[in-house]
Amino acid sequence: MLKLLKNKKGFTLVEVLVASGLAGVVLLSATHFFSRYKKDNKKVTQEILETINLSQFEQVISKDLSLAKLSLGSLEFKDENNKNFFDFYFDVTCEKDCERKITLKTPSGVGSYSTSIYFLIQDPFFSKEVILNPSEAYNDGTEFHGFNYNNNLNNKLYRQGVEDDAQDLIWRKDALIYAYTNLPVRKDSKKPGENPPVKYNYLGWVKSKNSKNLVKENIEDDMFINWDIRSMNYYNDEDDFLRNIPFVYGLANSVNIARARIIRYRLKAYRDNDQVLGKLFRGIKRPNGEYKEFVIGDGFKSLTFKRKDVSLPFIDVNFDVIE
Known part of the structure; x- marks a missing residue:
């Protein structure tokens, strides 16, 4: 589940749609890409980036959250109230302190990173168990x-x-x-x-x-x-x-x-004229322990993940971006 607050500047998506394996996000563009890949890789990639719009960006992050059920009850990550964000009452109903929230805020120093949030998701290439x-x-x-x-x-x-x-x-x-x-x-x-x-x-x-x-x-x-x-x-x-x-x-x-797969989200501060804003990085952890990261959005002030009731397997996300 995903809710957008404001956006008037648009987003930049750098190769993440091909590299992350989130099939169906830009099906027509990807089909065009693979048919011409051998002719001009860089040129065709740029053409794909120019076709990305806001609704397609939302599909990337909502796809991750829809596959994040593996995180629930399996990860321990403290939220703003020192509660485990990934608590999940999958056998009974939560009766006390049932909401969770984590906000990634763009830091004030250019080049600095916000705190990170991690998700354990089902491999989008392989859904069988x-x-x-x-x-x-x-x-x-x-x-x-x-x-x-x-x-x-x-x-x-x-x-x-x-x-x-x-x-x-x-x-x-x-x-x-x-x-x-x-x-x-x-x-x-x-x-x-x-x-x-x-x-x-x-x-x-x-x-x-x-x-x-x-x-x-x-x-x-x-x-x-x-x-x-x-x-x-x-x-x-x-x-x-x-x-x-x-x-x-x-x-x-x-x-x-x-x-x-292990997915990491974090914001990196950059200067845009007279203000400091954040670029959103999506990273995929590799077997060597390193993350392969891509910029999937810019213009962020903050990014908030919420769980209204930890009895339910849903994660909401709100974006606060420049007008």
Whole structure:
């Protein structure tokens, strides 16, 4: 959900539509781009940028937020009232302190950055999920061999009659894997309407297609809840994660495996005549820990993300831009 306050200056979108994989944002322009790519890359890219308008920019950021459900109950990021912005009461209704807000403000110093906000989103290139029975990650001797033991995850997606190079591969080099259960976990369950649950989950990178273990990813220090909230102990690895899945009578202890991406938004101050305004950067985290960033808008005074009720999986965003 997205709400725009004001804009009369327009936005500049630098290659993000092609590089971020947000299909459908500028379908006609992208089709034209790929048909002429080999002829004149720079010239055609500029033609695409000139076609970008405000409504298409809104689609870029709203697409991210529509895929950000993986963030809810999985990230810990304090809002303006020192509450976790990503709290999510997905099992009961929130009864107290149910609103959240984070505002990115353009700093006064030219060249300076605002605070950043991060989202864990579903990979827009890969929407399929695989259900893993924990036993499938072990041999008969209960020795752990990895989520993708015997290429199990990819085999679950195998399609008969489809060429190998066209098969869907959830486990591949440089993929960010998000494993989670749908069980609500609380440290204190006495007042569930006042104590938000967290998801029991794990996040890590596939360094090679034959990797047995993932390389753990925390996004930023202790931002991803890569620990057992019941004991407050970190998971040592996927084996530790699987062996400690909460048991709920009558429910299968299966694990959902999805592909994810980490997105960062922040504002950078620049001078526009006699005032300091902000350019909005959208960054995608890479396996090496660096972010590949693109400018997707300018003229910002601030950017505010809101959650009106953390019982619901919605994130609103308001832009305050120059008139």
